[in-house]
Structures are given as C-alpha cells and as structure tokens.
Amino acid sequence: MRQNAATLAEKLLQQIALPVQVERGEIGITASIGVAIFGSDGTGARELLANADAAMYSAKDQGRNAYCLFEPSMNRGAHEELALTQDLRRALALDQLSLHYQIKLKAPSGPPVGVEALLRWPHPEHGMILPDRFIPLAEKSGLILEIGRWVINEACRQLAEWRAQGLDVPSVSVNLSPAQFRSAGLFGKISDALTTHAIPPGSLVLEITESTAMRDPEASLAILRRLAELGVGISIDDFGTGYSSLLYLKRLPASELKIDRAFVKDLVRGGEDAAIVSAIIALGRTLNLAVIAEGVETADQQHLLTELGCTSLQGFHLGIPCAPTELAAHLA
Ligand code: C2E
Ligand code: MG
Ligand code: MG
Numbered sequence: 368m369r370q371n372a373a374t375l376a377e378k379l380l381q382q383i384a385l386p387v388q389v390e391r392g393e394i395g396i397t398a399s400i401g402v403a404i405f406g407s408d409g410t411g412a413r414e415l416l417a418n419a420d421a422a423m424y425s426a427k428d429q430g431r432n433a434y435c436l437f438e439p440s441m442n443r444g445a446h447e448e449l450a451l452t453q454d455l456r457r458a459l460a461l462d463q464l465s466l467h468y469q470i471k472l473k474a475p476s477g478p479p480v481g482v483e484a485l486l487r488w489p490h491p492e493h494g495m496i497l498p499d500r501f502i503p504l505a506e507k508s509g510l511i512l513e514i515g516r517w518v519i520n521e522a523c524r525q526l527a528e529w530r531a532q533g534l535d536v537p538s539v540s541v542n543l544s545p546a547q548f549r550s551a552g553l554f555g556k557i558s559d560a561l562t563t564h565a566i567p568p569g570s571l572v573l574e575i576t577e578s579t580a581m582r583d584p585e586a587s588l589a590i591l592r593r594l595a596e597l598g599v600g601i602s603i604d605d606f607g608t609g610y611s612s613l614l615y616l617k618r619l620p621a622s623e624l625k626i627d628r629a630f631v632k633d634l635v636r637g638g639e640d641a642a643i644v645s646a647i648i649a650l651g652r653t654l655n656l657a658v659i660a661e662g663v664e665t666a667d668q669q670h671l672l673t674e675l676g677c678t679s680l681q682g683f684h685l686g687i688p689c690a691p692t693e694l695a696a697h698l699a
Contacts, residue, residue, distance in 0.1 A: 368404055369436055376400045376434035384432065397432035399423050408437045421445050452508045454490065455501055459514060464488055466521055467688040470697070471540070471659060471681045475673040479698065481538035481572065483681065484522040485688045486514070498542075506546050515547040520560045523571065525691055527564040534698050540572040540602060545579045549586070554593055561597075568598030574625065575601070577609030584615045595620035602659075607647060617654060624651050626677070628662030634671055641675065648676040 379400060386393040401423025409415040422437040424445070429435070458464055468482040488496040505511040519541055526539045547553065561568055573594060580587050580603055591601055602623035607630055626647055630640045644660070651658035660672045663682025672680060686697065 368407075372402045372404060373434070373436060376402055380432060380434060399426040399431050400434035401426055401437065402434060403437040418442070448504060451501065452504045452510070455488070455504060455510060456508075458488060458490070459510065459517065464514065464517065465690070466518065466525065467690060468525075468539075468694045469681060469688040470686040470694065471679050472685050474677050474680050475669055476685075479535075479537065480679050481540060482536060482694065483540040483574070483688075484518060484525075484542070486518060486542075502544055506544055509546075511544050511546050512550055512552065515544065515550075516552075516556045518542075519556055519571075520563070523560040523564040523566045526566055526570060529691075529695060529698075532695065534695055536698065538570045538572050538600065540574050540600075542574045542604065543579075545576075545582070548575050548579055548590060553590075554597065557594070557597060557599065561599075569600065572600035572602050572623070574604040576605045577603050577607070577611055578605070580619065581609050581611055581615070584612070588615070588618060591620050604661075607643060613650075616650070621656055623657040623659055626658065626660045631660050631662045631664075631668055631672070631682070634668050636671060641671065644672065644675050644677075651678075652676070 380398060383396055383398045386395050401419040401421065403409060403415045403418035403422060405415060408418045418437040418441075421441040421444075422435040425441050426433045426435040435441075465487045466484045467487050468484055470479050471481045471483060472478070473480050486498045486502070488498075488501055490496050502511070505514050522539045522541050526536060529536045543553075557571070557573075560566070561571065575591075580591070594601060600622040601620060602625050603619070603621050604625045605627045606624045607627045624647060626644060630643050630647075632640075634640045634644065648658050650656075657678045658676070659679040659681060660668075660677045661681045663669050663672065663680045663684050665684055668682070669680060669684060686694075689697070
C-alpha cells in the first residue's frame with residue numbers, strides 16, 4: 368500500500384513538473400505532496416487530512432518538489448510549533464518581547480550612523496529565542512502584524528528616550544517581514560509611531576530583504592514609493608542573495624544597500640567575494656545609495672571593506688547587539 372502511494376506521488380510530481388507553455392514562454396511548477404494512508408495513519412477524515420498535511424510540510428521542508436509519507440514523529444514537530452506559537456502570543460500580550468540594538472558605524476570606525484533594532488524573546492523555560500526561530504511562526508500564525516506594530520513603536524519610543532537623554536543616535540532601523548511589508552495597515556502604524564514619539568521620519572529606516580522587494584516587483588515598488596513619501600529611509604537587507612533585476616533596482620526609492628553577511632564571511636583581498644562586494648559598491652554609487660556591510664567580525668574585514676568603498680559597517684567586531692542601556696553606555 369505504502370509503495371503504491373509512493374509510486375503514485377512520484378508520477379504526480381513528474382507530471383506536474385512538465386513545463387507549461389504560456390503566451391510569453393514557458394513556466395515550471397512544482398508540488399509538495401503529503402501522504403496519509405487509511406488504516407495505519409488514521410481512520411477519520413479529519414485525522415487523515417491533518418496527518419497528510421503534516422507530511423506535506425515535511426515535503427516542503429525537504430526543499431519542495433518532493434513527497435513524504437506520514438510518520439508519527441511529524442506531528443511532534445507540529446505540536447511543538449503550536450505550543451511555541453501560543454507562548455509567543457502570551458509573550459506579546461504580557462509585553463515580554465524586547466529589542467536589542469546593534470550599532471552601525473561610518474567606515475572604518477565611526478562615528479555612529481545609526482542602530483538596528485533586533486527582536487529578542489526571553490522565553491521563561493527555553494531561554495533567549497532568536498528571531499530566525501520565531502519570526503517564521505509569527506508569520507504563519509498572523510501574529511507578525513501585531514509584533515511588527517510593537518517593534519516599530521518600541522524602536523521609536525527608545526530613540527526618543529535616547530535623544531531626551533542627550534545621546535546622539537542619528538537613526539534607528541527596523542526589519543520588516545514579508546507579510547508586514549504587504550499589510551494594509553503598515554503606513555498607519557508607521558506614521559502613528561512617528562507622531563506619538565515626535566520622531567522626524569528621516570530618523571527611521573525600514574529594512575526589507577532583497578528577496579521580499581523582488582517578489583512581485585511592481586506591487587513592492589508601489590509600497591516602497593508610499594513609504595518613501597512618508598520620508599522614512601529604506602534599506603535593502605541581505606543584498607546580493609535575491610536576484611535583483613537591475614532595471615527594477617534603478618526605480619527603487621531606497622536609501623541604502625546592505626551587503627549580505629555571506630559575502631563578508633570569507634572576504635579576502637583579490638578573492639571572489641571581494642569582486643562581488645566591489646560590484647555592489649559600484650552599483651550603490653551609480654544609484655546614489657549608501658552601502659553598508661553586515662557581519663563584520665574582524666579588523667581585516669573592517670579595513671578591506673573600507674578600502675573597497677563601503678560607506679558604513681555593522682558587525683560583532685564593531686559592536687554586538689545589546690540592551691538599550693548598554694548601548695547608551697557605549698555611545699556615551
Ligand atoms: P538581519 O536583519 O540581516 O540582521 C542581522 C543578523 O545578524 C542579526 O541576527 C544580528 O544579530 C546578526 N549579526 C550581526 N552582526 C553579526 C556578525 O558580525 N556576525 C554574525 N554571524 N552575525 C551577526 P538576529 O538578531 O538573530 O536576527 C536575524 C534576522 O531576524 C534578522 O536578519 C532579521 O531578518 C530578522 N529580525 C530581527 N528582528 C526583527 C524584527 O523586529 N522584525 C522582523 N520582521 N524580523 C526581524
Ligand atoms: Mg536587518
Ligand atoms: Mg541582513
């Protein structure tokens with residue numbers, strides 16, 4: 368039975384993957400299939416569908432265009448996710464999320480050009496949970512919109528507090544997730560936060576990843592234009608990993624390109640990554656954008672990136688993300 372189901376799934380994948388002719392060329396589609404078998408994997412429709420669904424998510428995790436037969440361990444993962452999502456909802460309601468801030472310096476070693484707000488979740492049992500673990504859950508459950516609103520507001524509040532203390536923090540950057548970027552309430556949330564804390568729009572920078580910006584480029588462009596009209600800065604995060612079209616990039620109302628850490632990690636003079644970094648910097652110059660490198664971990668990287676022409680730098684070597692009071696001490 369299991370073998371028959373597997374063979375059928377395999378055939379379906381092959382058929383679905385055949386290219387489809389459309390007016391302007393060919394498109395390829397792939398599928399992810401989850402299989403649950405009556406009897407061994409359940410007897411009720413609800414149970415079978417839920418198990419097939421869990422198997423489909425495993426197939427997606429394996430890189431899509433794949434099938435998976437259900438196994439009981441797959442539900443364990445789903446239960447853990449559900450529990451963590453509930454914890455996250457509670458943490459948000461109880462105001463237990465916090466922001467850490469990482470400094471961005473003018474190359475090579477200062478002064479500060481701003482700070483980036485990075486979300487932290489101190490979980491009562493599991494300890495500190497980093498955003499890569501819980502942002503995907505927040506996106507799946509829809510919690511991201513409320514979390515995003517909290518982050519924007521909190522970052523603006525903190526900036527106002529620092530300035531009231533007489534600290535010179537030129538700007539604060541906030542990361543936007545894909546769902547948040549496309550949500551209807553985004554503009555209202557941003558202008559509310561700016562007004563509430565009397566922050567000039569130019570002091571807030573929104574970071575969206577290159578891949579978010581390049582998904583449905585025309586729609587993204589419309590959103591970015593409206594954001595730019597508000598007067599906030601726009602930074603294209605994780606740049607170099609998202610297959611930008613140069614034509615489209617030219618039209619983006621961005622203020623900054625942020626070179627992905629992947630190109631900084633193994634950076635050596637004359638190497639392939641150095642050539643890519645140089646190309647991004649040249650692009651930034653042409654388009655009149657600041658270019659910042661993230662993930663600067665060594666003095667060598669700091670110097671080489673400066674030599675190549677990066678306008679600013681961010682990374683553990685220049686300052687780790689830290690709580691607002693620590694950052695204030697560092698700045699003062
Ligand atoms: P990102 O925006 O690209 O942020 C940079 C990440 O690199 C941060 O991880 C930061 O702690 C880490 N980092 C900084 N310097 C170095 C370095 O020198 N070496 C290495 N190895 N890592 C460095 P973090 O805080 O875990 O955040 C991961 C990602 O989660 C962020 O990537 C961002 O995409 C997302 N994120 C963080 N905060 C938020 C938020 O408030 N909202 C949303 N939607 N996403 C967020
Ligand atoms: Mg970022
Ligand atoms: Mg990044």
